[in-house]
Amino acid sequence: MKGHWDKRYSSTEGAYGRLPNPFWAKELAKCRGKNALLPCEGEGRNAVWAAKHGWSVDAFDSSTVGMATCARWSKAAGVDKLVKTHVADAFEFQQGFPQGYDVVGLFYAHMPEAQRKLFHRKAVSWLKPGGKLILEGFNSRQLGLKSGGPKDATMLFNEAQLEEDFDGLIIERLEAIQTTLDEGPFHQGEAEIIRIVGSTPKS
Numbered sequence: 001m002k003g004h005w006d007k008r009y010s011s012t013e014g015a016y017g018r019l020p021n022p023f024w025a026k027e028l029a030k031c032r033g034k035n036a037l038l039p040c041e042g043e044g045r046n047a048v049w050a051a052k053h054g055w056s057v058d059a060f061d062s063s064t065v066g067m068a069t070c071a072r073w074s075k076a077a078g079v080d081k082l083v084k085t086h087v088a089d090a091f092e093f094q095q096g097f098p099q100g101y102d103v104v105g106l107f108y109a110h111m112p113e114a115q116r117k118l119f120h121r122k123a124v125s126w127l128k129p130g131g132k133l134i135l136e137g138f139n140s141r142q143l144g145l146k147s148g149g150p151k152d153a154t155m156l157f158n159e160a161q162l163e164e165d166f167d168g169l170i171i172e173r174l175e176a177i178q179t180t181l182d183e184g185p186f187h188q189g190e191a192e193i194i195r196i197v198g199s200t201p202k203s
């Protein structure tokens, strides 16, 4: 899969746009704290936006090309001191803040079925007590639509599945909605998405 993403980011800079995901931008503005983690962050649109708003960000992705673009965009935006990029697989990433992050943002981070729950549990483990998880991805009704996402139905999300994966969180919001994506050439048009906001117990 790494080859697939390297190829995509090599041939199209801004595959998902340079602007942040709108849900991330809106939800992060409500968050308190300083340190954010963006797993599977691709080219860094969400990392750069967070850093521009004062957050210290760790961003990782298995794509070398994606992370190189993230580093370049961070420098161009003057926030390279706030964004640390890591070329890492989700199951090998060594978290930069042993005490946990204030916010973890998962955006269109779809894993093979056998890894999904483990990955989601890992994302929760990267949070500090009282930290917040913000997720947006495609729901199972996306199959057949042309606005992006995995073509393998088992990689798409549904509410029951996510409720179980994230049962360690206090869920503030969990919704599956229809929307229109306008995020670079690979997320364009009518889409079926799912969103979660939840936090870890304060301890």
Ligand SMILES: C[S@@+](CC[C@H](N)C(=O)[O-])C[C@H]1O[C@@H](n2cnc3c(N)ncnc32)[C@H](O)[C@@H]1O
Pocket: 001, 002, 005, 016, 021, 039, 040, 041, 042, 043, 044, 045, 046, 060, 061, 062, 063, 066, 088, 089, 090, 091, 106, 107, 108, 109, 110, 111
């Ligand atoms: C659809 S892109 C989304 C990128 C970014 N989150 C965004 O919304 O702009 C999915 C990303 O997940 C990354 N990815 C997939 N599986 C991964 C894994 N096991 N470890 C690290 N990155 C992974 C890919 O390299 C790709 O950049």
